[in-house]
Amino acid sequence: MIVAGTRAELAAARARLAGPVVLVPTMGALHDGHRALLRRARELAGTGARPGTVAVSIFVNPLQFAPNEDLDRYPRTLNEDLRTCAAEHVDLVFAPGVREMYPAQQLVTVDPGPAGGILEGEFRPGFFRGVLTVVLKLFSLVRPDVAVFGQKDAQQLALVRQMVADFALGIEIEAVPTVRAADGLALSSRNKYLSSPERAVAPVLHQALAAGAAAAAGGPRAALEAARRVLALAGGALTVDYLALVERGTYGPVRDDAFEGAAVLAIAARLGGTRLIDNVPVQIGAGQPGMAEHAADD
Template sequence: MTPLIVRRVAELREEIEAFRRRQPGKQEVGFVPTMGYLHEGHASLIRRSVSENGLTVLSIFVNPLQFGPNEDFERYPRDERRDVELAEASGADIVFIPSVEEMYPEPMRTKVTVSELTDRLCGASRPGHFDGVATVVSKLFHIVQPDRAYFGLKDAQQVAVIARMTRDLHIPVDIVPCPTVREADGLALSSRNVYLSPEERKQALVLSQSLAQVPGWIEDGMTEAELAVRIRGRIRSQPLADIDYVEIATYPDLTQPPAERPLRESEVPLLVALAVRFGKTRLIDNVLLFPSEVK
């Protein structure tokens, strides 16, 4: 079934309200917010939503608020026709594709800031990025009013920020974290992968290869500092890799683990996250380890 394409906020609200009236027994709405240029990772979120809700709404919006002055807003990949085809194949019911003018009809005087969780990792590297993310996701939640919203754990910090925002502001939506989807060789799927040259693509495999070794290194008794040094050394074996950060944090609070304590003694989940540039392309990846996996 071809999904309904909606470009106006008012029309989207009308369609969702009509669905809730038509389906008194299946009123739950699932929501998958994206910036488009969809891939199998997005498709997995859509399919999960379809399996758990009576209506699935997918949004495609490249949000200018989350891009810094020297970032890739203008060159961020876009392909609406391809995106709609993937949305249809994955079972989405409505695809919301607003313009910047529709989402921001006048200059924004309000923003949503989630403090502390955004001080590290990508928040430190990209000042203001998560303000833009939290603001647009808050707007979309108020427009769609979903019961559940689906996010990939490839950006685990984003999931933590959005989950905290919904709790702090009592937004009535369940945040559903979903596993990172990878290529057969391990590279995490990303819309930005299209930017990589063949050699950059080859060397970028060091990210997933490094993270795959993390459980063993933790089991060996490494501390936070020792693990970060080991990962950095592994990544630097590839000459095109330019490390932005390699960090270890508790999850979902994103605090620093005790410096001298072996990570295998952690009583809370651990996030090992990294951001690395290959040429002009900045890639992120992570591994999330739960207590049973680090002891």
């Protein structure tokens, strides 16, 4: 496994890589959810006599953190991450420092458009500008054929796909369904922040989404109301930033009570000082099957 810490090292390694090159962008602190991304990347790159390349980036991107967020305490576990990458048959890890990625002030950034100003974009102003800017820079440096992202960050996934289409980047974007703990909590590097009592409450997010999906045949209002009833069981322990139903392709809010078809039921909430997000793909309307976890790449 090649570990590159600079652009020059990456460029030298990239020149020797066999295609297809499949990139998994991460901020490190790798867990089983990341392992699922790495395994899917390995499948896409191939394992035969002439396999392609799995590349992983590990970079905590300061552009996507607001001043009051957790940039300084975000988990950084590079040595452990490298062992995980090696175990998952990664070929190249690009782990630059901040000065390597941003040798000067980043004056030109990517505007995420209208879909970047709602939900996560509303509660984390500038977040998606930072995300899309670093992803575009990573795409430019690594030059992948395919990039793999998790469905847990569904709004990010939609915006990356839009950026790839709008800029004609020619990169295939592959989504991997959310990986969960046994009690339903979506795996996240930030789960480490939860205290034991908070961790006991955290599964209510997925329980609410599952209840909403189960009620989806009754339409958008029924799905949202079912989810809200479950969230109410957490009482004051949980502060909900949003619970929203959005169209799967555009991530625009579903505003029509007569809407039927593919959607995403999404939530963000705070437990103590930890902010958690989750979502499930759903089918809205009479005769629809409800939750559609395997429709993640639609």
